[in-house]
Every structure is written in C-alpha cells, then in structure tokens.
Amino acid sequence: MPRIIAWTYSNYLRPFHEEPPFRAAARRFPGAVRARCALACTALSSIAVLLSGCALHAPAVDRASADQVRSSRQTDPQAGSRSIQAIKHIIVIVQENRSFDSYFGTFPGADGIPFKAGQPTVCVPDPHGGCVRPYHDPRDKNFGGPHGSRAAALDIDGGKMDGFLTALSIGRSCTSNDVNPNCGSGEVMGYHDARELPNYWQYARNFVLQDRMFESTASWSLPAHLFLVSEWSAKCTRPGDAMSCARALQQPAYPPDYGSHRGRGRHRIAARPDYAWTDLTYLLHVHHVSWAYYVFTGSQPDCADGDADCAAAMLSARTPGIWNPLPYFDTVERDGEEKNVQNIAQFYVAARSGSLPSVSWIVPNQRLSEHPDALVSDGQSYVTGLINAIMQGPQWNSAAIFLCWDDWGGFYDHVPPPPVDKNGYGLRVPALVISPYARRGYIDHQTLSFDAYAKFIEDDFLSGQRIDPKTDGRPDSRSVVRENEPQLGDVSRDFDFSAAPRPPLILPTAITVAH
Template sequence: MPTGLVAVEPAAVRERIQQDLPILQACYELSLAKVPELGGRFMLSFDVISSGFVQDVTLQEQGCQYHQHKKGLVQPGIATTSLAKIEHVVVLTLENRSFDNLVGWLYTPELPAKTFVMPVSSQPPYYDGLAYGNFSNPNVPSALPISVPVQRGADHFTIPDPDPHEAFQYVTKQLYGDHKPVFGDVAPMNGFVRNYATVEGSTPEHIMQTYTPEQLPVLSFLARQFAISDAWFSSVPTQTQANRAFLHSGTSDGQVNNGNPFFYGSKTIFNVLSDYDVSWRVYSDSGVLPSLVRLNMTRLWSPIFNRHFQRFEQFKRDAASGRLPAYSFIEPRFIHDAPFVGGTVNSEHPPTNVQAGEQFLADVYTALFRGANWDKTVLIITFDEHGGIYDHVSPPWGAVPPDDKSQPGKQGFYFDRFGVRVATIVVSPWVDESVVFRSFSTPYDHTSILATIMDWQGIPRGELPSKRVQAAANITSVFRRVTPRKMPDMIHLPPWNVMKEQSDFAMGKRKLTDFEKGVIGAYTHYMNHLKGKKFNQRELKQILDHIKTLSDANKHIHRLRQQ
C-alpha cells in the first residue's frame, strides 16, 4: 500500500486522533514523531487503498511512541473526512490553460505552501512549480536565442494569441518532439516552441510566457486560501471535447480530437444521478447557445432533462436561497455572441482575455460562499486541458483505458497516457488554507471528480461503464477539518475593460479556433436533431466549411434560431 504524508500542527493532530478513533472501524496504529525539517510541524502518514479509503493511520513524534489499536471492518474514507458534511458539490471547468501557465509561480522557496497532502515517496517534496528550476524549450532551427526560457509574467492578458495547436498529433509533438513515444517514455516537454511556430501568425516564444499571481489575483487567492493539486492531469493528451467527455462520462468513446462527429453517446454522471434520485443541474453562462454538456452528450438530449439546464443567473439565485442541487456543473461562455446578448467570452480559452475568467471566478465564489448553505458546499475549479501551452511536467503513463472503443481508439491511441497537467483547486470551509495535494494511488485526472461524486453519494462506480472511473482516486484526503472555517472575502478586483483589447469588430473578424468550430458543429447537429432533421457527416462538413470567422458563426447561429 502507498504511504501518505500530511504536514499538520500538533493541536490539529491530537484533535484529529480524537475524531478518527471513534469513527474508524479499521485496525490501525498511532504514534507521534516530530520532523525537524518541517520547522516543528508533525507528519501524519497513512495508508490508503486504491479507491482512496483510509485503512491505516500512523502518527509519529521523535523520541516518543505509543500504540492504540482498534479492530473492525474497513470503512470508506468519506466517513472519516469532513466531505461527509458536504451537501453541495459544484464543479467549474474552464478552458485550455496549462498548470505552469496559470499557477507556476504560486509558491516559491520564499513563500512555500503550509501543508502538503501527498505520499511520502512523492517527488518533488515541494510545490512542483517554476520557481524551483530553470526551464526552457529549444527555439526553432537557426533562430536566436537557441533556447527560449520560461518568462515570468505575460506581456498581455490574451497570451498566447493566436490559439496554439491542441489536437492529439500536435500534443504528442509538444511533449516528445519528433520522437514517437512507446509505453513508459518520459516526455522531455521540449516541443512547445517549435510546434507553436507552425501556427500562422504566431510569435513562438509567447508559448513560454506565464502569468504571475499578481496578474491572476482571483485564481491565486483561491489557490493560496484553499487547496491546489500540483499533480492533476487532463484525462487525454489532446483537446477540449474528449477531455470534457471524460469529465462527464469517464470516456470519449475512443475519440481523441474535436470534430465530426461532435457528440458522445456514453452514459453520463448526470444519468447516473437521475437513476439514484440525486439532484443535479448544469448552469451555463453560454449566452444564446444551449449548454455544451447537452450539445455534446446525446444521453441528455431527451426533453425530460430540460429542467436540469439553467442559466448562470439562476445559479446565483439558487446559491443565495440555498436551493442548489447536490451536484452543480457550471459552464463559462465559450463563444463571443455579443451581437445577441452582450458580454464576452470568460472561458479563458486562448486568445480570449483571462481577466474575464477572473471576474467569472469571483462571481462564482461570492455567490456560493455568501449564499445560504456556504458551510455545506465545496467548489472544484479545474481546466479541461492545457491548450497547447507549455508545462514542464511529463504526464504519467499507466492510465486505464476506459472501454473497448479505446483499445485502441482513433489515431491508434490506447488511452494509457494521461494528458498535460492542469490547475485544480478545491474550495470549501472544510479545507485548510495553503494546501498542496497529490493522489495516494492512481494519478489524479478528471475522472477523479466522478469518483469523488459517486463515493460521496454511495453510488457504486460500476454504474458508469468506465474502467478509468473505477480506478480513479477520489479527493477525500483534502477534507481534514473538524469544523468549518470562516470563508475569506473575495479580493477587490481592479477595474478592467476586456473590450479595449477585443472590440466587437476585431472579434468578428477573428478566425474561429478549432474548439469554437466544434461548438458550432455540435450546436448545428443538436438544433437539427430537435427539428427531426437528419444529415450525414459530409453534409455537416459542407456547412461548417463556410463558417470561417466569429462573424460567420454569429450569422449561422442567427439562421438556426430563426428556422
């Protein structure tokens, strides 16, 4: 069994012992040992089984040992953590930013995290960010400098612009260069600059620019006030739609890239929750478009699910009144549709302005934790994939292929390799300040959210026919508080105007990103499905070939709405 590691204060150790002893029905051993390297803190180490359940707890203090034993049956870890106090799980998934791009400078040797929840053997033994090394990528041939270093601080809030490559074949080049990887190959992560150089209109070194905590005050505030994982990986080394499919179903039906078809037919977590009479809603800030969840997942097309899909304004009302469902999934705005409803894209997908995402994060946090059930709520913030942007950590192998369609899936991929790291933050009054956490078993990926929800609700993981979900680690170890803490006020955001950088005219002329093409394709297919019209992939491709810019997309949306 893997051994876990948690740094905690002595008083918290004793309080935790008093709480766990009457609850755990497992046989375990307790002892105390002081660790000088941690400045007088204590180490709490414990064994967990693969699904994240506590099996054995050990506390040690140097020069003093004592033992207490309690025999009985092993109980799920949910019962021994404060996650059992949670009534509302809220997940917000933003777009296409790597871990290093957003939070690479969150902690430094001068400003380390206070608490680490991770295996004893986990490496490195500190926050795996950019302040602990010198990172670079080879420049394009014959260009100077020969090596392009990571830049601390982005030149502006739409970096990188234009949108990087993010399809499966390009991600492989970003990670491995021209090498074709075989199982177990550690990625040198040295192909980002050269791959971005192949994007028309790009400045290759921009792919190595990263945002500082001062540039992203909301995301950094939440990560430092609560818990962030520095070892959370996207589910597939590719672009948005496959990763979002894993987030909802634990599989992408063998698909690796956005494209035609634009939908997935597997059972979703929402179907499972409906089967078990567990409440859920998807709240979307998508403007005129329906929820992307609904567009992509055909098992949610039935009109019986209509009431489960609401707008973001309804989310704020539900949070304020204490009427949120057990599971809420929040979507940002993916398409610039100001001609219809005003507003701007806040998904953080390049090349849109990350400040809009900052404001959206602040709105979500304030709605939840100034609402009626703030002390019974957890917010999980993550990003679907890295978006072709530099990260220095090689994604691990050993991912479990979810189903027969994935062995192999498209492009011969066996779904045995995780995608690039993304920032994942857990926000709750039951989570301590300044925590960095990692998995004690299978590496965290988006299916860990599904595993956590199902374990929390006592639903057998087999209800989702995905072997990846069944093997996933849940996030129970981060919920260690005995009582809820007071939630800090959201920081004051400086005034900004995203339209200064992205006017309606400029946005209208901009070419669609690959993701935006996928959203329009899914919307076209869904709208025609509602009207009983069927057409093949060739017909859909012919329609989409004529949609080049955001202006074209808005005209197409208008036509579909008028038909």
C-alpha cells in the same frame, strides 16, 4: 495604464453578446522580454510572428512563504470517505486552456518550473535555433499554442516535455482565427504569478492547490468536456446503440452548427451527434440525485478538425456545443432532463436562495473563459463572482467547489503526464479545491485527473457506483473504468471533516492588471 476589471452581481445576469470577429493569430507581440529568434506561426501563414522571448525574470516574491504552505509530501492526511457526506453540494467550475506551470509554476511549495539561483533551469528547443526559457509574462491577453491531440504528443515528446515550440509549426491557415486549437503565437513559454492572478493565488494560499491534476484526455476542449461528464470521449456508429461507440481522442462527433462547414465548406457536419454511451447524469438520475449544468450565453472558440477558417459558434443553455455537450447524450434526453441544462442566471438565483442541486457544472463563454485570446482578468473576476455567490449563500457550509481548466492550451508545463490508456492522461492543468472543509494552504501532490471529480461525486452520492458497463445497468463498449485506476488519487484527502466549517473568504471582483 493599469486596467481595472470590476464585476457586480447584475453584470453576471446580463447576457453577453456575440464576440467580435477573432483577430489574426500571426502578429507581432511587444512584451517585456526580447526574442532571440523568430518563430513562424505555421508554414502556410503569411505573417511571421516574433517570439517574445529569453530575458529571464526570477519568480515574484509571494506574500505567503513556502513555510506557510503545507504539502502532502510532508503530511499524509487520513480524512476518510466516511465523512464525505458532509458535502451535499458539489460545484465544478470549468475554465479554459491554461497549463499548471503557466498559472502556478512559481507558487511556493508546488511542483513548479525548475529554478536555480533565480533562473529557470529548463530551456525548450526552438526549431528555428536556440532555445527559450520560461519567463514572466505580465500581459492580460495571451494567445497560447496548438492544443489538439497531435500537439499534445509533440509537446510531451515521449516525456521530455520539450516540444512546445515545435508544435507551433503544425498549425495551418492560422491567419483568420487565433483561438483555433492548432494555431499559436509563440508566447507559450510565458507564465503568470500573483501579480496577474491575485485571487487564484489567494484561493491556493487559503484552500487546496492540486499540482498534479492532469487533463483526462490528451486533446482539446470537446473531448475534455465529454470526459468531465461521462469519463469517455467516443464516436458512435449507430444512433442509440451504446455498444457501437469507440474511443475518439481528437474527433468525437461534432455539434451540427460547429466547425469548418460554417467557413470554407470542408468536413460538413449535418447530423446531430448522438452520444449513446453512459454519462454521469444517468447514474445521478437513477439514484435520484439532483444536478444542473449552467451555461453562460455567448460564443465558444475552436474550429472542428483543426481548421482555422470558421466563425465563432454560439453557446447557450439551448445551444449544445463543445462546452455544453450534455443535451446530445441519449440518457439526458430519455430521462427528460434537458431542462437541467440552464442559463447562468439560474445559478445565481439558486446560490442566493439555497436551492443549488447536489451536483453542478458551470461553463463560461469565450469572453470569460480565459481561453486565448480572452483576458485573464475577465475570467478571474467572473470566477471570483461565482465563488463569492456560493460563499455568501446558505449552502456554503455543505459545499465543495472544484475549479479546473479544461486543457493546457498549448502553454508550457514541465511534468510528463502518466499514461493511463490510449486517451491520456493529458498535460497538467491548474486545479483548486475550495470548501469550508478544505485543508488550509495545502498542496495536494496526488496524481489526479478529472476522473477524480467523478469518483468523488460517486462516492458521495452513489455509494461508490462507477460508470462501469459491467455494473451500472447500462452497458457500453468502453474497456476502462477510469475512476478505478490504481494511480488515481482521492480528492477526499483534500478535506478535513473533523474540523468545524470555515467561514467564507470573500475576495474583490475588481482586479487591476498592468499592460
């Protein structure tokens, strides 16, 4: 039976309770396609997982033809940063754990899954024999795959992008928590299209789809969120000393209530982490630019250090964690700006009243995040509600919404990430630009990462000042200024500031998904 998901404004203001205990990762999936081979979740798992597998489907026919979708390969827009100040409110909406190909791999005009005569031309080797091709997955609930730094290296496999099924074998103790970054179900080759993602595809048809947005770091959620707000993921050895910090691709300092110490007792985490390096809010504070970080109360997944046996961690504006790291930054505490980390209810109030700050980040809870095993439809409805709130508010005509997913979640993607430094780039993730000035139906093929968001914010509000230890007035030990990397594209090219602002596109938040 179809399942109808509907959210109203009041639903968003009602905080969600804790999630129920996570289900076991090792399970048998029905699916519309049959497996040719069995995959083991891990060597230590006691239950075999049958991979839903190789019967192939051609991509769904989308209502927008490829001719209707303009591409940056066809045009070279020159919307310069001289007009960027038309954007007075930047909102970064961060969802969870999807690769570009898993959401937009069959979108017309995008650099998606290679097809020939209606069949995918790629077939990823299965270490248990044979190979598996990408297939349409109509299910609302997915379980993904390993998505830590080791999994990223296996998936990428030196640029061959053929290790996604091999990576499933690195999980451990994957019997009690199926959302751990080192666990997976074996359905990582599935993809969705407009049938499961009607609103996301509508946004792509009407605004800007970025098909070369790479995660800033080849790792999981905590490093990704640290990069989103600070352009680095590090661990510091001396509290308050920014020069004592060194890069940490997989294991930056964990929140004290997080990780396996709440389960089996290994790797106890007792101390509050100290993120002493410079973050973007420091520059915003110095330049008197308002900001907020909105958090949806609930829980968050992923266990510390790849362990699977741990309870879900609490997430709220007053409970810092992997999706809410800013309260652990020295700059936020010293600038007295902990109050800027707020409950999601404050976002809706600000959007309705026209009091959104200059820069906003918005993070969900597990239930609304699209992080496996959360329902895709729940996340899509929630995001639509966020965007509708902005569009229906008085600040729409000066707003830019950047919608992204923090990491690839173990799902297949065929584009090798370009190297930038020892942290990344990571794998491709979906990303959209939604604004009254965004180019209509435009696909941006520039090489991008979350660093491009920071660059846009800095160009718009900080006169181009970067998080640069040589010039920002607060030295730290990072060796790379990510925003200045030559290969990084410029998202200002996704806008046409010479045009009149476009009216809102209000989409329904009731989404029907067939199981």
